Amino acid sequence: MARRTTIPFGPQHPVLPEPIQLKLTLDNETVVEAIPHIGYVHRGVEKAGERMDFGQNVFLVERICGICSFIHALCYCQGIEKLMDVEVPPRARYLRVIWSELHRMQSHHLWLGLLADAFGYESLFMQFWRNRERLMDIFERTAGSRVIISTCAIGGVRRDISPENLQYILDELVVIQKTLDDAVDVVLNDRTIRARTVGKGVLTAKQALELGAVGPVLRGSGVAVDARTEGFAAYGELGIEPVTEEAGDSYARTKVRARECYQSLDLVRRAIERLPDGDIAVRPRGRPDGRTVSRVEQPRGELFYFMGADGSARLDRLRIRTPTFANVPPLVAMLPGCEMADVPVITLSIDPCISCTER
Amino acid sequence: MPETPKHEGGRPPVQVDNVETVLLTDLTARVQAAHEQGLRFVTATCLDAGDDYELYYHFAHGAALSHLHVRVKKGTPVPSISGIYMCAFLVENEIKELFGVPITDIVIDYKGHLLLTDGGPTTPMLKRQSPTSS
Incomplete structure (x- = not known):
């Protein structure tokens, strides 16, 4: 009799690594219901964003998440630029792509390492994180900081990347790709990892759309949605095809992230190759006025900002919808029917960022 | 007709593209229609507009965004859309707690304890009631 x-x-x-609770109802070892609980470390960033100067907010939103800080700043700056009718110089748009894709790669490396660690594959974990260190070193060399790089600014970027450093990035990418080839081969082909991820936490394309999934969770269910195809920054000129997998399980989500590392490698190389000369920023004049939305693609999926301004120095409203916030309801739908032992890996498969969720 | 307020540079305030303002009584039907068209629910945004609340419901169809906008008097019950888009339950709980919008029939209702705790600030996102003002 089931208990x-x-x-x-x-x-x-x-x-x-960060606090979220799932209250699981089990029938013996099978999950029948999962209720999420957040709010353990909520920081009130949206409220803080109404109290600070709109220029200071760039530094505030960067601190929502240490893994994709640049992309938070990019989303915010793009919104303010719309409100102030600022045209960003072409070189700055390409530099934004370079730093965004380096962030995506280091985030996916971090996650792939954590996945390996969850299986007890410590050597594989270290292989991914050692590769990630090379990406962090690129940030340090090009921005002076490893985590919150603060290079995005309203009107462009704060720093240029010298020709020597562009060559340094290209040289590092060769080594990064070689290590990635070896490590990804294990993640995607190891028998144990496949046994723990294939067919686990299945989300169909219909469910993914109805439940508002974003990023690799949505694309792992075969839905080709990626905010980068909108063409913000220099993505329009560089061109991008969303990476999709059809199965909708934890393995498909893993494969999407692994393939996106290669996509980012390609984008960084092409952005460097086509990097235009010229200014890296324009000085915005006046103050933001009106309402707008801004959308970019973080490593975990679509990031959405709503901004309201009345022409004063402070925003009237700053609304931030992060990708993990959107991926919690799909997670709740993935869990019923799975074994208790699979809950950790399925939860990990959405790449939860509670720091973002508890903005 | 009142003159549009001008930006410092003479430009009118920017407006969100593709917004449709609807009556509260039509909200559920319009959201149901969006669901039937296969739109993905992105999120909802609440604004404190003095005596009113303004609510935006954001939807995506591929790369395109569309938005429903509702303006309601404070205290007016707002029907939950989580019966149509289950994923709206988190943001609706958030709006209910942080702004005090009486959203009814949320599929998973945290009864004011998604983010806030007993003894903590109430409706901290309202303009006239901030967590540090007391």
């Missing part, structure tokens, strides 16, 4: 129990998964758990 029904309710147990808390999190807020502290070895696969959760």
Whole structure:
């Protein structure tokens, strides 16, 4: 006879570097319901964004997440630029792509390493993170900082990348790709990893759309949606095809992220190759006025900002919808029917960023 | 007709593209129509507009965004759309707690405890009621 129990998964758990709780109802070892609980570390960034000067907010939103800080700043700056009718110089748009894609790569390396660690593959974990260190070194060399690089500014970027450093990036990418080839081969072909991810946490394309999934969670279910195809920054000129996989399981989401590392390598190389000469920023004049939305593609998926301004120095409203916030309802739908032992890997498969969620 | 307020540079305030303002009584039907068209629910945004709330419901169809806009008097119950788009339950709980919008029939209702705790600030996102003002 089935025994029904309710147990808390999190807020502290070895696969959760940050606190979120799933209240799981189990029939013996099978999950029948999952109710998410967040709010353990909520920081009130939206409120803070109404109290600070619109220029200071660039530094505020960068601190929402240390893994994709540049892309938060990019989303915010693009919104303010729309409100102030600022045209960003072409070189700055390409530099934005370079730093964004380096961020995507380091985020996906971080996640692939965490996935390996969740299986007890410590050597593989270290291989991914050692490669990630090379990406962090690129940030340090080009921006002076490894985590929050603060290079995005309203009207462009704060720093240029010298020809020597562009060559340094290209040289590093060769080494990064070689290590990635070896490590990804293990992640995608190892028998144990496949056994733990193939067919686990399946989300159909219909479910993914209805549940508002974004990023690799949505694309892993075969839906070709990627905000970069809108063409912001220099993506329009560089061209991009969303990476999709059809199966909708944890393996498909892993494969999307692995393939996106290669896509980012290609984008950085092409952006460097085509990097135009010229200014890296224009000085914005006046103050933002009106309402707008801004959307970019973070490593975890679509990032959405709504901004309202009345022509004063402070925003009237700053609304931030992060990708993990959007991917929690799909996670709740993936879990029923799975074994308790699969909950950690399925949860990890959405690449949860609680720092973003608790903005 | 009142003159459009001008930006410092003489430009009128920017407006969100592709917004449709609807009556509160039509909201559920319009969201249902969006669902039937296969639109993806992106999120909702609440603004404190003095005596009113302004609510935006953001949808995506591929790369294109569209938005429904509703203006309601404070205290007016707003029907949840989570019965149509289940994924709206998180943002609706957030709006209910942070702005005090009485959203009814949310499929998973945290009863004011998604983000806030007993003894903490209430409706901290309202303009006249901030968490540090007391």
